[in-house]
Amino acid sequence: MCLAIPGKIVEIASDNQDSAVVDVVGVRRKIDLGLLQDDKPVPGDWVLIHVGFAMSKISEQDAADQMNTLRMLGEMHGTLQEVKGYGLEEVN
Amino acid sequence: MLAESAPVRFRDPQIEMAHGAGGRASRKLVEGLFAPLLFGGAFGPLGDAAHVDINGTKVAITTDGFVVKPLSFPGGSIGELAVNGTVNDLAVSGARAEALVVTYVLEAGLPTPVLEAEVRAMAKAARDAGVRIAAGDTKVVEHGKADQMYVTTTGIGRLLHEVTIDPRSVRVGDRILLSGPIGDHGITILLARGELDLEADLRSDTRSVFPLVETLIRAAGPGIRWMRDPTRGGAATSLNELARDCGLGMVLFEGQIPVRDAVRGACELLGLDPLHIANEGQFLAVVSPEYVDAAINALNLAPGGSEAQVIGEVREQPAGTVLVTTLYGGSRVVDMLVGDPLPRIC
Amino acid sequence: MRYVDEFREPQLISKTAEEIRRLAGTERNYRMMEVCGGHTHAIYRFGLKDILPENIELIHGPGCPVCVLPMGRIDDGLSIAQQSNVIFAAFGDMMRVPGTQGSPFEHKARGMDVRIVYSPSDALKLARLNPAKHVMFFAIGFETTAPSTALTIMRAKAEGIRNFSVFCNHVTIIPAIRAILDSPDMRLDAFIGPGHVSTVIGCRPYEWIAQNERKPIVVSGFEPLDMLQSVVMLLRQLKAGEAKVENQYKRVVPWEGNRAALRAMAEVFELRPYFEWRGLGFISQSALRFNDKYAEWDAEQRFEVPGIRVTDPKAAQCGEVLKGVLKPHQCKLFGRECTPEHPIGALMVSSEGSCAAYHNYEHRKAAMVSLSSVA
Numbered sequence: 173m174c175l176a177i178p179g180k181i182v183e184i185a186s187d188n189q190d191s192a193v194v195d196v197v198g199v200r201r202k203i204d205l206g207l208l209q210d211d212k213p214v215p216g217d218w219v220l221i222h223v224g225f226a227m228s229k230i231s232e233q234d235a236a237d238q239m240n241t242l243r244m245l246g247e248m249h250g251t252l253q254e255v256k257g258y259g260l261e262e263v264n
Numbered sequence: 265m266l267a268e269s270a271p272v273r274f275r276d277p278q279i280e281m282a283h284g285a286g287g288r289a290s291r292k293l294v295e296g297l298f299a300p301l302l303f304g305g306a307f308g309p310l311g312d313a314a315h316v317d318i319n320g321t322k323v324a325i326t327t328d329g330f331v332v333k334p335l336s337f338p339g340g341s342i343g344e345l346a347v348n349g350t351v352n353d354l355a356v357s358g359a360r361a362e363a364l365v366v367t368y369v370l371e372a373g374l375p376t377p378v379l380e381a382e383v384r385a386m387a388k389a390a391r392d393a394g395v396r397i398a399a400g401d402t403k404v405v406e407h408g409k410a411d412q413m414y415v416t417t418t419g420i421g422r423l424l425h426e427v428t429i430d431p432r433s434v435r436v437g438d439r440i441l442l443s444g445p446i447g448d449h450g451i452t453i454l455l456a457r458g459e460l461d462l463e464a465d466l467r468s469d470t471r472s473v474f475p476l477v478e479t480l481i482r483a484a485g486p487g488i489r490w491m492r493d494p495t496r497g498g499a500a501t502s503l504n505e506l507a508r509d510c511g512l513g514m515v516l517f518e519g520q521i522p523v524r525d526a527v528r529g530a531c532e533l534l535g536l537d538p539l540h541i542a543n544e545g546q547f548l549a550v551v552s553p554e555y556v557d558a559a560i561n562a563l564n565l566a567p568g569g570s571e572a573q574v575i576g577e578v579r580e581q582p583a584g585t586v587l588v589t590t591l592y593g594g595s596r597v598v599d600m601l602v603g604d605p606l607p608r609i610c
Numbered sequence: 611m612r613y614v615d616e617f618r619e620p621q622l623i624s625k626t627a628e629e630i631r632r633l634a635g636t637e638r639n640y641r642m643m644e645v646c647g648g649h650t651h652a653i654y655r656f657g658l659k660d661i662l663p664e665n666i667e668l669i670h671g672p673g674c675p676v677c678v679l680p681m682g683r684i685d686d687g688l689s690i691a692q693q694s695n696v697i698f699a700a701f702g703d704m705m706r707v708p709g710t711q712g713s714p715f716e717h718k719a720r721g722m723d724v725r726i727v728y729s730p731s732d733a734l735k736l737a738r739l740n741p742a743k744h745v746m747f748f749a750i751g752f753e754t755t756a757p758s759t760a761l762t763i764m765r766a767k768a769e770g771i772r773n774f775s776v777f778c779n780h781v782t783i784i785p786a787i788r789a790i791l792d793s794p795d796m797r798l799d800a801f802i803g804p805g806h807v808s809t810v811i812g813c814r815p816y817e818w819i820a821q822n823e824r825k826p827i828v829v830s831g832f833e834p835l836d837m838l839q840s841v842v843m844l845l846r847q848l849k850a851g852e853a854k855v856e857n858q859y860k861r862v863v864p865w866e867g868n869r870a871a872l873r874a875m876a877e878v879f880e881l882r883p884y885f886e887w888r889g890l891g892f893i894s895q896s897a898l899r900f901n902d903k904y905a906e907w908d909a910e911q912r913f914e915v916p917g918i919r920v921t922d923p924k925a926a927q928c929g930e931v932l933k934g935v936l937k938p939h940q941c942k943l944f945g946r947e948c949t950p951e952h953p954i955g956a957l958m959v960s961s962e963g964s965c966a967a968y969h970n971y972e973h974r975k976a977a978m979v980s981l982s983s984v985a
Contacts, residue, residue, distance in 0.1 A: 174648045174754040174806030175535045175609055177612035197611050199529035204731060206761045209870045215414050218613060220862050222728030223444035225758040228809040228868060234861035242622050242835060245629045261807055280719045288951055460728055591620035593658025599970045602951050606702035607728055608961050609768060610647055
């Protein structure tokens, strides 16, 4: 129900703190920061955009954590198999 | 022989914008009303151009109308589109454009400098494409009609005998080639309309594809089954029409379809698929496997052809359908749209 | 594209799919509902069904704001715009949705001033640029979109822009999920929770699903890796006999939601006592309307609306498909009387409606002899 795309803030309007420009692989879009009043983004921050409004700041840390978790998925299983082979107790 | 008209099968009560968008609605109008009345009963697959026999010589002829708004945009204007569009339709039917005739429908109140600029652009595009503009006609309509100007061009061309274009000659195992990145033109126009707060460093890809088509024919002529320039409706529409006409499946490899970053970004932002976006300087070709390497090498070495790619292949299944596959084993059917691609928020 | 491409990495997708197959095993079936239409769209766009094992069934939920809009509401909105000085502004999603007298595009062809906008602020801008006309914005969407409408109306009021109104069809997701769970024909094991709605409402509102209904729910992102990881998380819960709310979409969804967005909504909206959802019937406290402070911008209060209830043709099974009881191709009208060119119901028009998704993306794949030649 909700098409929302990540974009990087490249500029905040000098005459309107709620107006910003984001960049999405070279496409620049004017967006509204009115919904992020409590946690104002600055140029360089990444935000999620829906119908021309920034909905949320994107956490680089959480994204990186997620990628790590995913990368470890297969490895974890591989490790488990190895460990099972040692005849130790079941690790879950 | 002049055909008797056949029964009209078009049932929509009125014409909508969708009927001009190049998608399913357009096809229903053409096949359900125009073709039966103008071409008679059993007409074959409808191509970009017609080949008519004049005293034993086959001549290619095609026509195209241009109603683009705005008239002028990064990379070109209506004048260039009008020339290149018709030259390209002839090219992909296997013909070299020899002459164009043009009709201008002008809106009263159109500033003369605007008209002059467009005619200059047409003249230049014709020179660049090596085609003469032989004759023309002009009409003026009231202020408020014709969106400043509408242009129609009709072109005739000489057939290149080294190639036969026929969707029915397509076989399982044939490869699908694309001359370069898709979506540039349609997205450029969308942004140029100024209704979106979107900006990008994009230009229309309008150009004559004849030199590349000629290169392809020289390198792979006997292996070429079919060509088309994917204008309104995009590559998805052209390939769907082919799939339907030959009854086979067009399987595309998502990672191999060339799309510029900015086009991709705009499409993601608006919820559009580059496969549905209009192009004005690209063509699709289906080439037999024996000739495909020669084809791609020749294209890649030719000016303007460096981004040409094999984007897929013809398979038996899914019959009559275009399928896009991903590197991880997922796939989706890409259908023709009913009308113009619409930006979405959901 | 950053924060997009990483989550579409083919090797990681394959690995995650493998993990899903390992967890899912073969002894039982799993029925998971993705609530949000955006997830339905993603499933088809990325061909996720091709890489999930056969014993995991994804049921499409009712989170498609276009699909659940009763035809009568479209008629009402269009009737306001019949007046000659009114501009009807709406998102592209609405343009082909049929009312009883035709879709907005069909009305446009007959002379109505219909404009596509990409943001509620675009509609307000139209009002500023056309002082002699009245701009009516036909608002749709769940809690993801409602705050933007709210903020736009607040600005209209602050700037004193009077030639602007909103025909408000914003609905809320929790009552829809409740209706699904209350439905007697529903058998579900778990939920893939709406990702973008949750950026506004947070994850707390789903706690009753886990605690009272004992169904796991994972709030999920929309890229292939997001959805697949969510399935992994749901499978782990189900196998461990757990039922809790988890946030897979952490990089974007705050557990507590977006306070500023919720404040804007509270400032402008109140809950309608009830609202009709196409296919689900009347649901109480499930939709928003403007409160008295903003009555002047409420199109329903500015204008006369017929308010006629339009019932779907008996043969149309939009409701059952919406609830996931029927698959699109099981509706008698699918692909025959109801096609993308001549849609009967909104599910065939909306880009995330299950019928459109199935028709455009899927049904010819089903006819394929073998999918193994595809990858």
